[in-house]
Amino acid sequence: MNIQTLHLLGVLLGVATILIQTGDAFPFGGPPKTCAYLLAKHGGTEPQVIPAPYALTVTNNPSNTAYNPNDILTVTLNTTSDVGFKGFIMRAYRITGDVEDNLGEFMTWPDTAIPKYWYPDQGGPNCVTHKSSSVKKEVTVTWKAPAKSVGDIIFSVGVVLSYKTFWSNISSSIIRANKPSAENAFLSTVSLNFAPIDMKECGKTKGCLLYPRTCSGENCEYGVTYKDEGDTILFEMFGITDGYISLGMSYDKLMGDDATMACTGDNVEQYVSVQNGYNPAYQNERHRIVGITDIQMTRNGATLYCRFRRPKVMTYTTLLEKRTTTGDVLVRAINKTFDFADDFYLFFAWGHLYLGTDVLGKHRELPVITDEAVDFQEAKIHYGQAIPLMIQLHATFMLVAWMALAGFGIVISRHFKNVFTKFVCGSQRWFQIHRWVMFALYTLTMVSMVLIIAYIQGWTKIALLHSIFGMIAISLSTLQVVAGLLRPDPSSKHRPAYNWLHRIFGQISHVCAAVAMMLAYNVTLLPAFVQKWGFIVTAVWIGFQVLWEIIFEIIKCCNDSKRSKYMADEDDNIKKSQPAPGEKLAKKVAFVFYTLTLFTFLGASISFLYIY
Numbered sequence: 101m102n103i104q105t106l107h108l109l110g111v112l113l114g115v116a117t118i119l120i121q122t123g124d125a126f127p128f129g130g131p132p133k134t135c136a137y138l139l140a141k142h143g144g145t146e147p148q149v150i151p152a153p154y155a156l157t158v159t160n161n162p163s164n165t166a167y168n169p170n171d172i173l174t175v176t177l178n179t180t181s182d183v184g185f186k187g188f189i190m191r192a193y194r195i196t197g198d199v200e201d202n203l204g205e206f207m208t209w210p211d212t213a214i215p216k217y218w219y220p221d222q223g224g225p226n227c228v229t230h231k232s233s234s235v236k237k238e239v240t241v242t243w244k245a246p247a248k249s250v251g252d253i254i255f256s257v258g259v260v261l262s263y264k265t266f267w268s269n270i271s272s273s274i275i276r277a278n279k280p281s282a283e284n285a286f287l288s289t290v291s292l293n294f295a296p297i298d299m300k301e302c303g304k305t306k307g308c309l310l311y312p313r314t315c316s317g318e319n320c321e322y323g324v325t326y327k328d329e330g331d332t333i334l335f336e337m338f339g340i341t342d343g344y345i346s347l348g349m350s351y352d353k354l355m356g357d358d359a360t361m362a363c364t365g366d367n368v369e370q371y372v373s374v375q376n377g378y379n380p381a382y383q384n385e386r387h388r389i390v391g392i393t394d395i396q397m398t399r400n401g402a403t404l405y406c407r408f409r410r411p412k413v414m415t416y417t418t419l420l421e422k423r424t425t426t427g428d429v430l431v432r433a434i435n436k437t438f439d440f441a442d443d444f445y446l447f448f449a450w451g452h453l454y455l456g457t458d459v460l461g462k463h464r465e466l467p468v469i470t471d472e473a474v475d476f477q478e479a480k481i482h483y484g485q486a487i488p489l490m491i492q493l494h495a496t497f498m499l500v501a502w503m504a505l506a507g508f509g510i511v512i513s514r515h516f517k518n519v520f521t522k523f524v525c526g527s528q529r530w531f532q533i534h535r536w537v538m539f540a541l542y543t544l545t546m547v548s549m550v551l552i553i554a555y556i557q558g559w560t561k562i563a564l565l566h567s568i569f570g571m572i573a574i575s576l577s578t579l580q581v582v583a584g585l586l587r588p589d590p591s592s593k594h595r596p597a598y599n600w601l602h603r604i605f606g607q608i609s610h611v612c613a614a615v616a617m618m619l620a621y622n623v624t625l626l627p628a629f630v631q632k633w634g635f636i637v638t639a640v641w642i643g644f645q646v647l648w649e650i651i652f653e654i655i656k657c658c659n660d661s662k663r664s665k666y667m668a669d670e671d672d673n674i675k676k677s678q679p680a681p682g683e684k685l686a687k688k689v690a691f692v693f694y695t696l697t698l699f700t701f702l703g704a705s706i707s708f709l710y711i712y
Contacts, residue, residue: 130189130258132419132431135202135218135227136386137459138189138258139268144462146455147258152267153181156190156257158275166276167245167253172207175255175272176240184235187260189216191227192243195252195274197286200388202226203250208242217431219388219417230260251281268457288389290372294398294405297325297336303481306334309446311468312629312712313483322448322468328477332393332409333440335361340402341450342367344460348379348447349438353469356381358447359416359438361392363406364458365399371458372397374408378416378436384460387416412440412476443473448484466625485712486627490555492709495620497548499705501541502573502613503638504698507645509537510606511694515652519684535584542577549574563623569616576609614642627712634708641701648694655686 130140139147160166160173167173177188192203205224206215212232215225228241243255255272299317302308306327310320317323322339324347339345346362348355360377374395376387391414396407415437422430438444449467453459468484487495512520513534520530527535549570559567583602588594620626621635 129214129216129229129231130187132216132218132227132421133385134189134229134258135191135216136200137268137457138191138256139454139457139459140187140258140260140266141459142263142266145264145266147266147268147457149455152259152270153179153183154185154257154259154267154270155180156255156270156272158255158272160275165273166278168278169245169247169249171245173243173245173275174240175243176238177257177259177270178238183261184237185259185261186233186235187230187266188213188236188239188257189227189229190241190255190257191218192253192255194250195254197251197281197283198288198388198390200386203253204246205244206241207244210239210241212236213239213241217419219419248282249277249279250283251277253277268454268459287393288374288391288395290374290395290397292372292396292398294396294407297323297338297405297407299323299325301325303479305479307474307476307478307480307482309448309468309470309474309482309484311448311484311486313485314711322450324446324448326474326476327479328412328440329409331412333412333476334394334407334409336405336407337361337363337448338403338405339448339450341404341452342402343451343453345404345406346377346447346449346451346460346463348449348467349440349444350447351442351444353445355379355447357436359414360384361408361410362460363397363404363408364453364460365397365404366453367399367402371453373458374406375458375460376414378418380418380434385416385418414438440476443475445473446470446482446484464624465627485710487630487709487712488555490551494548494552494555495709496706497544497551498570498613498617499702501544501548502610502617503641503705504702505537505541505544506610506613507648507698508695509534509541510610511649511652511691512537514603515656515687516691519687538580538584542581545574545577562625563620566616566619566623569612569619573609573613573616576605576612580605580609614638614645618642630708630712634705637701637704637708641705644697644701648690648697651690652687652694655690659686 134140155178157176157178158173159176160171175190177190179185193199193201194203202218203226205226206228209215209228212230212234213228214231216227216229217225218227230236253275255275256269258266258268259270260266299308299320302310302317302325306325308317308326309324310317311322312320315321322345323337325336327334335347337345337347343366344362344364346360348358348360350358356379358379360379362375362377363373364375365372374389374392374397376389376392377384378387379385391411392408394407394409398405415435418434418436420432420434422432424430447467447469449463450465451463452461454461466486466488468486470482470484472482474480474482512530516530517528520528520533522529524532580602583598583605587602588598617638618635621631621638624631626634
């Protein structure tokens with residue numbers, strides 16, 4: 101999923117900016133999938149929690165409080181103040197049981213509205229939305245009840261005042277059924293009686309996905325178990341979340357064409373549900389939960405647990421809309437069947453719910469993806485990785501270059517000219533070390549830049565500041581390479597100025613790279629553990645880097661003083677080229693500990709990338 105996801109997020113931010121400026125979102129009505137939850141997903145904006153200045157009323161002759169099968173009801177959405185509305189989307193549903201089912205059929209609607217379909221059983225439009233973004237004060241539609249009683253029902257509507265201001269699920273009063281429900285018991289209800297998940301059976305009687313890869317079962321932060329039961333698969337899931345955990349099944353490691361199952365429940369066990377879904381591309385569509393049985397859920401502190409049985413074979417129907425030049429909307433249905441006899445990569449994600457709803461918000465962290473495709477008929481333990489390989493390589497190369505090699509090369513050039521004095525291939529050893537270390541730094545930096553650009557396929561706003569400081573460091577390092585090739589002769593009058601500029605630009609590029617590394621851990625798509633501890637480790641490394649440079653400067657000053665005392669009659673250039681008594685040993689000991697410090701921080705930083 102990752103290449104397209106990161107690229108898409110950048111595009112969506114730009115689109116959202118345009119929409120905010122114009123105030124018009126989906127001016128031709130909400131897409132069919134919105135009929136499932138009546139919430140405008142406008143750039144992640146939360147719905148309003150204050151009372152809405154609108155009312156939804158239902159009338160039916162001769163009774164205004166009850167209905168019979170095939171009755172025609174009049175439903176009116178109107179403003180209760182001077183505030184109009186630009187958009188709306190309306191549905192009718194049961195108050196208990198199969199609340200996902202959009203009931204009945206909308207029969208008439210004004211010119212400002214258009215009917216929609218959300219996987220209807222009876223074939224008629226079971227949802228209605230706005231046709232344009234013009235301001236409205238009132239909308240009246242008629243609705244026909246199902247031919248058989250479905251019990252007590254309610255109408256609900258989502259209303260959009262502007263791109264950033266909207267309400268979800270403004271409800272009518274309950275419409276009672278004059279006749280009892282003629283339906284069979286609904287089998288996809290949620291029970292809060294939850295038996296603990298037996299993680300000791302992982303790899304024995306059931307397969308498991310465990311995360312992070314250092315855990316072994318009950319100590320995992322996130323996990324999924326599955327067991328083939330013939331026509332069904334028994335799933336168990338748990339994870340630390342304040343909203344939902346979600347499992348995706350995909351034929352590849354890219355988002356799109358995926359079946360999903362999500363369990364929701366906030367920290368006080370409200371908005372509890374299990375949701376069946378499908379990703380036709382980059383966003384999730386909610387589908388009917390019919391067929392999902394034996395649903396159990398509970399919460400223990402920050403961890404949400406759920407269990408359910410899912411048919412081994414399920415078919416999803418995606419409705420695609422196309423608007424013609426005459427303004428008509430053509431709807432095309434595409435069916436997609438998932439058979440768990442096939443192998444699938446598992447995606448595990450978690451995130452928040454939109455305020456006051458059970459609607460899934462965009463997962464803030466990258467999902468965990470199994471290392472290999474999963475055979476659901478095999479009881480095997482699988483591990484997953486949240487950070488994609490290309491990002492791992494990008495970060496690894498940059499960390500090696502700027503956390504280790506940069507400091508290594510600077511210290512060698514600054515403090516070891518009179519220590520590594522032997523000539524190798526025509527130049528002193530300190531210079532050869534400095535040159536090849538910096539060449540390795542520049543090579544890793546450029547390879548890393550190519551990797552991330554190829555992966556994201558362009559520029560992204562997700563990590564804008566990180567990218568800016570990273571590009572400054574890359575530009576300055578490129579300037580350093582070019583300047584190194586054009587450096588003046590040691591006897592040139594311009595050489596002192598070159599030396600100072602070379603040192604200053606080198607330090608600035610190192611500082612910019614350090615800032616870029618710190619900002620990288622502010623990218624919220626990274627796992628929370630990596631964000632927190634990566635930032636801390638980098639901050640401490642910066643402190644130690646500064647401390648070591650101070651230590652080396654102190655050693656330099658002490659030895660300069662010694663040389664002035666013991667070589668008082670010598671030329672200044674000779675003093676600089678000759679080590680003071682004990683200087684070589686002191687610098688070499690310091691250098692060993694400095695190198696150990698660098699590789700300790702480097703090892704910790706890189707390990708985070710591959711554990712999570």
